[in-house]
Amino acid sequence: MDLHTVVEVVSPARPGQWRRGDAWLGGGTALFGEPQPGVTRLLDLAASGWTPITVRDEGLEIAATCTVADVTRFAGAPEFTAFHGLATACCRAFLASFKIWNVATVGGNLCAALPAGPMIALTAALDGECLILGPADPTDGPADPADGPAGEIPADPGDGDGGPVERRVRVVDFVTGDGSTVLRDGEMLRSVTLPRASLTGLTAYRQGSLFTHGRSAALLAGRLTQAGGFVLTVTASTVRPYQLRFPELPDERHLLDELAAAIPDDAWTDDVHGLPAWRAHLTRTFAAEIRQELAA
Template sequence: MDLNTVTEVVSPAGPGQWRPGDAWLGGGTALFAEPRPHLSRLLDLTTAGWPALTMRADGLEIAATCTIAELAASGHDIVERCCHAFLASFKIWNVATVGGNLCAALPAGPMIALGAALDGKCLILGPEGERREVAVSEFVTGEATTVLRDGELLRSVHLPKLPLLSPTAYRQASLHAHGRSGVLVIGRRAGDGLAITVTAATRRPYVLRFPEMPEPEVVQIAVTERIPEEAYVRDVHGLPAWRRHLTRLYAEEVRRELAG
C-alpha cells in the first residue's frame, strides 16, 4: 500500500533523528500493510550496517534488521520452526525483519514466540542514544501495542546460550493449511523444570514456568489460572474457545514430550 503522506525517507537513520510523524523502516511488510496518514517521514534502518547475526559467548544477538531468511539459516531447529510459522513466500522471507515482526505486535507474530520461549532480551535505543533492556515476553503488551515510547527503536534481540541450546517442543495450529497461526505453544526444558510459552492464541505472550517437571494437572491448572479468558483472541483466524482448547491440549503434549 502506498503511504502517500510520506514526503521524505532518511537513509541511513539512527537515534536522535526521530520527530513526530516519523516511523522506523525495516522490511516494511507490516508498515506498508495499512494506511498510516499520520506519517510524513520514514527513517531507514536497513542501511545502518548492523550485522544480522552475531554469535557471542553468551548467546546469539539478532539485529532488528535481520531478515527471516537470514535467521532461518542460523542452524537452530526451534529458530527455523518459528520462521516457518510465517507461512509466507520466499519474497516475504527475504524482506520481513525480526524487529518488524516484534514491533508489529500481532498475536501470531512467530518472532514474539521465539524470543519469549528462549528468554530473549530486547535492546531498545532512545532518541538521545540511551539504552534499556526489556524481556521479549514483556515487550509486547497487547494486540499491536509494545513498550516502545516515542522515538525509541528496537536495536536487537539477544537469545541466551543456555535456552537456545535447551531441548524444546513445538506445537502450532491454523484454521487453514496456509493460514495465520491461531495457536502456538513452545515448551522448553529449563534445568530440572519446564517453561511453556503461549502465543498466537493470546493478545500477548504468556510464559508459564515450573521449577520441576510438573504433573499434567499442574500444567492444566496453570494454564487456567495464569491466562485470563479475556486474553484469548477472537478474530477470523479462530474463536477464543477453540484457541483455549488447543492451548490446553498442546501444553500437555509439550509437557509429555519433554518429560519423556
C-alpha cells in the same frame, strides 16, 4: 500500498533522528500493508548494515534488521540446539511467501506485535531480552524511565553527550497486546539477545491454524532448562505472550491448572483466524502434548 503522506525517507537511519510524524522502517511488509495517515517520514533501519546474527559469550545477538530468511539460513553455533530446533519451526509458521521472508525483519515482527508473530514466539521462548534505544533529549520522546512497565530492566542513562538512552526489556514483556508494545515515542528496537543458558537443551513446539496454510491460531513452545525446569511460552492464541515457568516438569493436571490461572478470559485472541474458545482448547491440548513429548 503507497504511503502518500510520506515526503521523505532517511536511509540509513540512526537512533536519535526520530521526530514527530516519523516511523521506523524495517522490511515494510506490515507498515506498507495499511494506511499510515500520521506518517510523513520513514527512518530506514534495514539499510543500517547491522550484522544479522552474532555469536557472543553471553549468547546470540539478533539485530532488529535480521530478516526471517537470515534466521532460517543461520547454521552457526550448532551447539545451540534449542535455537535451531525452534527457529526452523517458527520461521515455517510465518504465513508468507519467500518474498516476504527475505525482507520481513525480526525487529519489525516484534514491533508490529501481531499475536501470530512467530519471531515473538521464538525470542520469547528462548528468554530473549530487547535492547531499546531512545532519544537523549527526554522532551523528544521517552518519559522518566522509572515510569516503565513491570519487568523492565533498569535503563542506562546514556553517556551524557547526547547519545541514545538504552533500556532492556524481556521479549515476553515487550509485547503488551495486539499491536502494542512498550516502545515510547522515538524509541527503536536495536537487537534481541538470547542468553546462552536458554540456547541448549530440549524443546518442543506445536502450532495450529484454521486451515493448512492459515495464520497461527495457537503457537506454543516448551523448553527444558539446564536445571531440569520447564518453560512454556504461549503465543498467537493470546493477544500477548504468556510464559509459565516450573522448577521441574509438572504433571498434566498441574500444568493445565497453572495455564488456566495465568491467562485471563479476555486475553484470548478473537479474530477471523479463530474463536477464543477454540484457541483456548488448542492451547490446553498443545501444552499437554508438549509436556508429554518432553517427558519422554
